[in-house]
Amino acid sequence: MKKTVKLLSLSVALVAGFGGTAQAADFKLGADVVSSYVWRGVENDNSPAIQPALSYTCPKTGVTLGAWGSYAISESAGINDLNRYKETDVYVTVPAGDFSVTLTDYYTTTKNSRTFDFSNDSANIVELSVAYAKDNVSLLAAMNIAGLDTNNAKYCEAGYKFYDKDGYTAKAVLGMGNENVYGDKENDKFALVNTSISVSKDRYTAACVYNPDTEKSSLVFMASF
Secondary structure: OHHHHHHHHHHHHHHHHHOOOOOOOEEEEEEEEEOOEEEOOEEEEOOOEEEEEEEEEOOOOOOEEEEEEEEEOOOOOOOOOOOOOEEEEEEEEEEEOOEEEEEEEEEEOOOOOOOOOOOOOOOEEEEEEEEEEEOOEEEEEEEEEEEOOOOOOEEEEEEEEEEEEOOEEEEEEEEEEEHHHHOOOOOOOEEEEEEEEEEEEOOEEEEEEEEOOOOEEEEEEEEEO
16 A cells, blocks of 8 residues: 555646646645534544644645644544544545546544554545536545545545625535545445535534435534634
8 A cells, every 4th residue: 555655746737847827835724613623524523623634735736735733622432442533634636627636545543543554444534636617516536545444435426616706705515535534324326415505704604414314314514714
């Protein structure tokens, strides 16, 4: 698995040298405060959380290197073997017009986990994704390619911004994924796992999320800084 990750990282670096749209170098940092951590229709943690983000966009190529995390404010027993949920992700994104390719390492901390352990029973999941965004439409296709054994779980999503007026924007999302990762079944069948509507104004967002496969819903509030 380590060889696979190294080869993929090299491929991304080579693509970065040849493609992309020229732009100025740009550091970005910020943080979100969320009422609970819901991702792709799945509630990863029911505690309020702080989710910091840091990224750097390279000049000329537009390639972005970034890190993102989610750190629970209160204890949430049963999520992992720590008192509080802790996730640290690193990624690289290569732009290509309206498309982009992203390689992400999702790392969830446990007592005995190691940050760069990509074995089948590790706390890391490496995902390769392709995204498209233009006007009010966004599309995403993603697949797990290394790390924790999830049988190369796949996820795809379509989003549409259907309202933009008086400072308010609203977006609808439909997402499908493998049930053993994103749903409630222990198999690899593809199912609708994420239906959501989110409304944003200024730095605030509220999202109503329903997972048809698990039959669970969440109302999430987020403030961005």
